[in-house]
Amino acid sequence: MQARYPNADVDLVPVFEELLNVAQHYHITTGKHLNIYGDIGELYGAIMYGIKLHKDYAKGSDGRLGNDFVEVKTITPFKNTQSVTVRLDRHFSKLLVVKVDECFEVSDLLVERSKLPKVGGKALRIDWDDLVQVE
Numbered sequence: 001m002q003a004r005y006p007n008a009d010v011d012l013v014p015v016f017e018e019l020l021n022v023a024q025h026y027h028i029t030t031g032k033h034l035n036i037y038g039d040i041g042e043l044y045g046a047i048m049y050g051i052k053l054h055k056d057y058a059k060g061s062d063g064r065l066g067n068d069f070v071e072v073k074t075i076t077p078f079k080n081t082q083s084v085t086v087r088l089d090r091h092f093s094k095l096l097v098v099k100v101d102e103c104f105e106v107s108d109l110l111v112e113r114s115k116l117p118k119v120g121g122k123a124l125r126i127d128w129d130d131l132v133q134v135e
Contacts, residue, residue, distance in 0.1 A: 008047040016043040024104040033078050041074030041098035044106055049096070060091035068093045075099040075128060082128040089122050097131055 005013055019040050026034050042062055045051040051063040051070050061069035071092035073084035077100050084097055095116065098108045115134040116124060 005047050009050075012043055012047050016040065016047055019043065020100070020104055020106070023100075027077070027104075033076065037074045037076040037100055038072075040100060040106075041096075042072050044098045044108065045070065045072050045096045048108065049110065051096070065094060070094045070096055072096045072098065077102045077104065083125055085123050085125045086116070087123055088119070097128065099128060 019036055023034050023036055023040065026032065042051075042053055045063065046053055049065055049070075051065045051072075053063040054061065062072040063070050069092045071086060071090055071094070073086060073095065075082055075084060075097065082099070086095060093113050095111045095113060096108060097111070098106060100106055109128070109131045111131055111134055117126065117130075117134075
């Protein structure tokens with residue numbers, strides 16, 4: 001477990017794996033998806049990067065990694081596009097995008113906010129492939 005999740009709080013790993021398995025099993029059984037992918041993405045960030053998650057519904061960011069505030073966005077397996085929308089009026093210095101694909105495999109990109117494209121307005125919509133370019 002330590003090799004696969006080097007920064008993990010080992011107590012969270014079984015919870016993460018079970019949530020992912022439940023989501024997959026529910027989808028196979030019903031053809032529908034549970035509304036838990038945001039939680040899966042945040043747990044993944046806590047496990048893979050050691051992000052200390054804020055309380056539920058905290059304003060500004062989802063957690064903290066050292067001195068950095070991290071916003072976590074999750075691309076779900078049922079999403080038609082491989083993009084996320086990020087509110088730019090939130091207080092974060094890193095963006096973690098977690099992708100759960102149609103086979104329920106999980107991958108991620110951690111990007112510095114300063115490397116994100118500059119846009120006018122309060123939101124940035126960015127594709128996974130574009131994030132790979134700025135990572």
